[in-house]
Amino acid sequence: MSLITDLTRMYLTHSTKPFIFTNDFDKVLPYDNGSEFGLYVHIPFCKSICNFCPYCKVIYDEETAKGYIDALIKEIHLVGRQWNGRRRATSLYFGGGTPALLADRITDIISALREHFIITDGIGIELHPDNVNVSVLKTLKSAGVDKISIGIQSFQDKYRRVLQRRKFDIKDISKALNEVHFETVSMDFIFALPTQTFGDLKNDIDMAFANGANHIAIYPLIDFTFTKNKVPAMPKKEKRKLLDDITNYCISKGYVRKSIWTFASEESASYSSMTRDNFFGFGCSATSLFKDQFKINTFSVLEYCKRIDANILPTALTNRFVKRQRMIYYLFWKLYSTRLKVKEFEEFFDIPLNKIYGLEFRLLQVLGFLTRDEEGYKMTLKGAFYYHYYENFYTLSYIDKMWGIMRKEAFPKDMRL
Missing domain, CATH: 1.10.10.920 (Arc Repressor Mutant, subunit A)
Known part of the structure; x- marks a missing residue:
């Protein structure tokens, strides 16, 4: 490959x-005042680890999580105080991990960011289905979150078993979403699972839009070498037909295509932490993209906290683009x-x-x-x-x-x- x-x-x-990454980095980040930037915050804690998930995550521990959030806020201030005044940021997204495990600290993180950035186009956060309840949603909304993305993956038991996901009740999720309103409610699904048909995905799509979603994301299963996923790949011809059928169905229903994998029932509904020209990333494994460079923070929660405690940016590697x-x-x-x-x-x-x-x-x-x-x-x-x-x-x-x-x-x- x-x-x-x-x-x-x-x-x-x-x-x-090639793309060359080295362990040197700029102590003052190359913010271009004329460019639009997004913000990303990574919270790596999960109650359990899904076998297909490639992202940086660790099992939740209350004491470790508390120390991490304190370090995260300190990193925000280390970066934000490099310039005078507040900078314009188009968006803020929280990913993980399961950020809502620390819903009560999201307010603190957003408050720290708002000391240095003016966030103009909304705040989004990823949720596990277990976290979609009225209490958590109200906490997030009061913190300023207006976009949520729920990692459903599949409504069907047979595919949840393949992905080793716990069962949840869509009625409970729908009830909570009806009680607490968000500008965008996105639901994520995985396609190209063994024996998966267009009918399976159509049912998932219809159920999502019938139960509070106004945006969906349907991502292909990718077999990363370091995950424990053992699901066999779907043949290319079948995968192409499945993707075309999904797309044609969504277009026939009048849904707006927002990206390769995403569709919305409302033009205003959007959720994407990736399609931004430049962005700052905070937290372990977070990346930052600037006009002339790309940097990656360390993946180690322990080493991340040590760096921040020493008032040093947690950058592990930097690529300086040609x-x-x-x-x-x-x-x-x-x-x-x-x-x-x-x-x-x-x-x-x-x-x-x-x-x-x-x-x-x-x-x-x-x-x-x-x-x-x-x-x-x-x-x-x-x-x-x-x-x-x-x-x-x-x-x-x-x-x-x-x-x-x-x-x-x-x-x-x-x-x-």
Whole structure:
């Protein structure tokens, strides 16, 4: 798989140079006052570990969690006090782990962030179905959260057993959601499970929208090498038909496609912590993306807290982009939304897209992956499938390797991808 991604990277960057990460980092982060930024906060604690989940997480322990949140707030102030005044942030997302295990501390974290940032477009948080109750939802809403994403994965017992997920009562979830209103209620599902059919997914989609969701995300199962997942992969032909059928069904129902995997019943409903040009990440394993660099915090909760206690940023590795590397990173995540606005690319890089990748985008049109309109490019059904297909290579070649190393070493010397 790495051969495909290596050849793609070399062709698009016009260089054999890999993505090089080193253990040096800027003590003052390169915030560009003219750019829009998002915020991300990682809370790694879970009551149990799902066999398919690749994210940085540890079993919940009250004392450890308390110390971690104290360190997290201190990191926010270490970064935020680097500049005078409050900076504009378009969004804030909490991921994990299971952030709602510490719902009573979410207010403290948001208050710390608001000392340094003006959050303009909403605050989102991921929830386990066990946490969707009136008490937790009211606590989150009073803290300022207006978007929630519930990790359902499947409403069906047979797939919950495959994924080793506990049973929950959708009636209880629906009742809680009716009592406490949020701007976006997203529900996450996994597709391409063994023997899974379009009918199975259609039932999940219909049940989600009938029980409080106005947004859904349907992610493919990806087999990371370091997880305990033993679920066999679905053949490519079946997976493509399943993705096309899901897409066509959602479009036929009038749902708005928000990204490769997400659909909304309302135009205003949105939930994505990924499709942002620049962002600050706080907490262990959190990443930060700037115009010229990408940095990753240590995955170790213990070492993260030690660094913060010493008033040192918990950065483990930093990649300093060459310009074309930054361009392909930008294009990859912009196309995740199924749209690319040419003007936005040209404003971000101060160079015409056609001058850099005109040939490639014409070829993608000829192959039927993209169509052209006044604003830029829109992905076709065929393009969406092959984006997914290539994203699997990208994930296993880059993210799998990166996270695999970071899980073993708190502060690696370097990394080449």
